[in-house]
Amino acid sequence: MTKEQKAAREFAEKWKGHGAEKQESQLFWLELLEKVLGAQHPTDFVRFEEKVKLSNTSFIDIMVPATHTMIEQKSIGKELGEPIKQSDGTWLTPFQQAKRYAIELPYSDRPRWIVICNFRQFDIYDMQRPNDPPTRVELANLEKDWTCLRFITDVASTRVQKEMELSRAAGELVGKIYDALLPCYGAHPTDADYQDLNKLIVRLVFCFYAEDAGLFGRHDQFHDYMASYAPMHFSEGLGRLFSVLDKKQEERPRFLEPNLRAFPYVNGSLFTEELAIPPMDETVRRLILEEGCGFDWSKISPTIFGAIFESTLNPATRRQGGMHYTSIENIHKVIDPLFLDAYRAQYQAAMQNQELAVRRRKLRHLQQELGRGRYFDRITMTMMRSTARESTDFAGFSKKAEVRRELSA
Numbered sequence: 019m020t021k022e023q024k025a026a027r028e029f030a031e032k033w034k035g036h037g038a039e040k041q042e043s044q045l046f047w048l049e050l051l052e053k054v055l056g057a058q059h060p061t062d063f064v065r066f067e068e069k070v071k072l073s074n075t076s077f078i079d080i081m082v083p084a085t086h087t088m089i090e091q092k093s094i095g096k097e098l099g100e101p102i103k104q105s106d107g108t109w110l111t112p113f114q115q116a117k118r119y120a121i122e123l124p125y126s127d128r129p130r131w132i133v134i135c136n137f138r139q140f141d142i143y144d145m146q147r148p149n150d151p152p153t154r155v156e157l158a159n160l161e162k163d164w165t166c167l168r169f170i171t172d173v174a175s176t177r178v179q180k181e182m183e184l185s186r187a188a189g190e191l192v193g194k195i196y197d198a199l200l201p202c203y204g205a206h207p208t209d210a211d212y213q214d215l216n217k218l219i220v221r222l223v224f225c226f227y228a229e230d231a232g233l234f235g236r237h238d239q240f241h242d243y244m245a246s247y248a249p250m251h252f253s254e255g256l257g258r259l260f261s262v263l264d265k266k267q268e269e270r271p272r273f274l275e276p277n278l279r280a281f282p283y284v285n286g287s288l289f290t291e292e293l294a295i296p297p298m299d300e301t302v303r304r305l306i307l308e309e310g311c312g313f314d315w316s317k318i319s320p321t322i323f324g325a326i327f328e329s330t331l332n333p334a335t336r337r338q339g340g341m342h343y344t345s346i347e348n349i350h351k352v353i354d355p356l357f358l359d360a361y362r363a364q365y366q367a368a369m370q371n372q373e374l375a376v377r378r379r380k381l382r383h384l385q386q387e388l389g390r391g392r393y394f395d396r397i398t399m400t401m402m403r404s405t406a407r408e409s410t411d412f413a414g415f416s417k418k419a420e421v422r423r424e425l426s427a
Contacts (some may be wrong), residue, residue: 184318203215267279
């Protein structure tokens with residue numbers, strides 16, 4: 019047993035069965051940071067009761083600015099997923115409460131991590147993936163799961179390092195598939211060939227992700243379907259699959275074979291445009307089936323992966339194919355002032371209304387407005403014309419989810 023595991027076990031035993039939100043939260047976290055997570059002088063970098071201005075002045079329980087971590091602490095009797103009545107009369111879960119605080123902070127101070135705690139459980143939300151379910155750590159299991167909290171004091175935590183390593187491996191694999199497919203287009207690929215190759219790579223990566231994330235119904239569904247095609251018919255099999263993925267069940271041929279009908283409809287026009295898919299040899303087939311399908315794509319961070327994938331290709335290749343990755347930070351520089359800030363203000367104004375019927379009417383209006391919106395910046399439009407030539411509705415997905423939850427309450 020390591021000294022950290024021993025410290026985690028002793029900490030869990032000490033705090034088992036008790037914890038009052040106001041009286042004990044600071045002591046609880048200072049001990050956790052110092053004795054378990056190894057922070058020296060934790061009071062030097064932890065802020066308690068940080069002010070945030072809503073309709074009235076509220077307080078964030080704990081902020082760790084150095085690691086962009088926000089902690090919302092509740093007493094031991096509170097369930098982390100249940101709404102709690104706020105001072106303005108609204109009902110929010112602790113996570114919704116923390117997100118409301120985060121929205122009001124300067125952009126550079128907004129948290130990467132939000133931790134919700136009730137002295138016996140820690141729910142960890144990664145705001146790079148705000149719609150993902152939280153990672154839950156039980157106090158009783160802290161001895162073996164303490165590393166899940168190490169990001170609070172160490173930006174190079176095991177979790178982030180693992181994401182980086184996996185994403186780097188995925189980027190290298192995609193680059194390898196790209197390099198193997200490029201000669202299939204002939205000795206002198208045209209601009210149209212490069213564009214088709216880029217779209218083919220995107221579709222393949224989607225299928226890899228969808229299979230491991232459970233979107234295709236069962237594991238290995240994509241692999242098993244494609245494995246039924248010999249190299250000389252492999253590209254034909256991909257073309258048939260892409261066509262089926264773009265059609266709703268009722269629009270598909272009546273006598274479509276069951277292994278194809280089992281695939282779900284994928285909206286968003288990703289598979290709408292016809293591609294020139296070149297013949298592939300056994301080497302490419304094996305690379306897709308063994309290495310592409312054999313990799314665990316479910317644990318990849320899309321944010322890290324995008325940048326690493328771009329870096330696997332030389333600049334000339336990226337320019338030739340019109341490939342570009344934009345970081346989340348730069349995306350927000352465009353979309354926040356363009357529409358998200360206004361939606362956030364509209365959402366906050368609705369939530370502050372204490373009359374339930376009025377609040378729901380305002381939220382319903384906002385929900386409809388979100389559903390109608392389509393937004394592009396001009397740079398993105400230019401790049402997309404040269405690559406996917408598709409439109410994407412991406413307005414305020416996380417805000418839509420919040421509105422839906424409030425309306426269903």
